[in-house]
Amino acid sequence: MAADEPTGTATLRDVARVAGVSPSTASRVLNGGGRAVSDDLSVRVLAVADALGYVSNQAARALRGQRSGVVLLGGDPRTASIAAMGAGMEEAGRERDVAVSITAVGPDAETHLAALRILRGLRPLALVVTSASFVGTDRELILAELEAAHREGANVVFIGEHDYDFPAVRFDDVEIGHLVARHMASLGRSRPAILTSAGHPAMEGRTQGFLEALAAAGYERDAIAVESVEISREGGRTATRRLLERAEKPDMLLAGNDVLAIGAIHEAHEAGLNVPRDIAVSGVDDIPIARDITPPLTTVSLPFMEAGRAALAMALDGDDQADIHLQSRLIIRDSTVPA
Template structure:
C-alpha cells in the first residue's frame, strides 16, 4: 500500500511509520516536531523513508493541494538590503497583478532547502523565485531534482542572479559589473590592487572575474593582483582586510565584491590609521542604503533591485517565458575613490 501511494505521490504519515518500523506518533515527532526525544539513528531512518516516499511534511500544505496561489521568493537571509529591495519590487508588482508574494528563508544546507521546497510543493504556489546566492554551496543535484518536480507539477521557477541551470533568470551581468568597477579603479594611478571575494556566492565570484579581467586590460599584471577570500559579511571584510595589511606590501586599491565587504574594509583601514582614499582607495558593489552614509561615502555600482523584483514577478507569471532578462547597473563614484 505504501509503495502504491509513493507512486501516486500521496504518502501519509502512517505509510512512513509503517515502512520505517515505528509508531505514527514517533514518525510525527521526527517530521513535524515534538517534545519527546528521538535517537539520531531513528530520526535518520524516518527522514530517509519520508524522502523516499515523497511525504509532504507540512500537513496544512496538503489541505491546499487543490489550488494554486501566490509567488514565493526563496532567499538565504531576508534581512539584507538587497533582498528587502528585491522583495519590495516583487510585492509591488504582485499587488498590481492581484498575486500575493511571500518570502521563505533557507540556509546553505541542502537538507534545509529540500525541506522548504517539499513544503512549498505541497502548498502549490504559482511560481518560485530563487536567488542564486541561496542556492550556492548546496547539494545542487538533490535540490535541482526537487525544483524539477515543482516545475513539472505546473509552477514556474525563476532565478535571480548568476547560475548555470536551465531556468529563466533576472541577471545583472556581474562580470560586466566587475569590469566597470575595474575601469574606474584603474584610473586612480595605484600600483597594488587587491580584491575581496567569496566562495559559493555566484554574483561575487563573477564580479571578481570582472575585476581581474578589467585590471589586466588596463595593464596590471595578474600576479600582482591579490585576491583574498572571506565570508560575505562586514566581519569578513574586516578580517580579510586585516590579512591584506599584514602582507609585506599592503594594497593601495581594494575592490570588494559587494558593499558589505567594502564597509568592513573601511572599518579595518580606519582602525589601522590609514586614510581613504589617500592611502587606500576602496570600492564596492550593490549601492545598499548605508553606502552613502559611511565615512568616507562608498564608491559602488547601483543595482536596481526593486526593478529586478518587478521583472522577476512578471517573468514568474509568464508560463511561456524562457529568455533571461538583463538589468543594467550604474557606477556611482563617491569619496572612497575621489581624487
C-alpha cells in the first residue's frame, strides 16, 4: 500500500485529481488546515472525498494499529518560544498529512516520566524534545525513556543544545551570547552584569558567550557579576534588586532571555533608575511583548517557527541526519544606548 493510501484504493492524490486541486490543497482541507482555502473549494474537496470513501491517513493508521502523529514535548506550552515551535511543526505537518500535538512534560522528573510513558503507549511516529524541558529533571532517567521510545520505533529529535545521540535543530547559544555582548560592549559602559539560570542548557551557552565576548572587549572576568535565578519575571526582578544593592552598581545588564530582562527593567524602574540612561538592558528570544514594554527591549530574534518546521522534517525523515544550525539576528531597540 502506498504511503498516502489510507484505506481501500482512495488516496489523497485521488481526491486531489478528481477535485481538480493540488495534493497540498486537498490535505489542508481534509486535515483541518483549510482556513486559507475558499468555501467553494473546501466543499468540492470534501464531497469528492466522501464519494470516493477516503479516510484520512491518521484515522487509517489508528485503525491498523500503526504509528501516527508527532508530539512536541515542552516544559510549558504557554511560553512564546514553545508556542511558535509548535505552530511551525503544525504548519509543516499539514503539508505532510501528519498530525502534531504539544505535551507539557511537567516541572519534575516524576511527571516528565509519566508523560513519556503515556506517549510511548500512544505510539507516536516521533517525539520532538525541547532541551529546556530537561531542566530540573533526572536527565539519565528521561534519556533512558527516550531511548526506549526510539527502540520501539519512534524517531527522537531535539530542538536546542544537547549532548545526546539524537539529531537536533540548534541555535548556537554561545554565538548568540557573543552577538549580544559585542553590542553591549560597544556602548562605552564600564560595569556589566549577567542574569542567567544554572542548569538550563541555552542559558549556560549564552552566559559562556557573554563572558567570552566581554573578556575579548577588555572587561575583567572577575569584575562581571553573574546572578543565577529561576526563569521568571520575578526571578529577573530579584536578581536585579541584588545587583543594585552592590557598591558598584551595574550600568549594563545582559539577560539570558527576555523574561528575565523584562523583570530587570521593571525592578530598575522601581528603584528610580532610567533605562537605558542609567542602566542598559538586553535580552534574548524576541518574545512579542519585548517590543511593547517601555523602553522596547534590545534582544536576539530566534527563528522558532523555522525550528519547528525543521524538527518536523527531521522527525519524519528518520535517523542518521546531520544537525541543523539556524541563524539568529540582533534586534537593537531603545533599552540600549551609548553611555
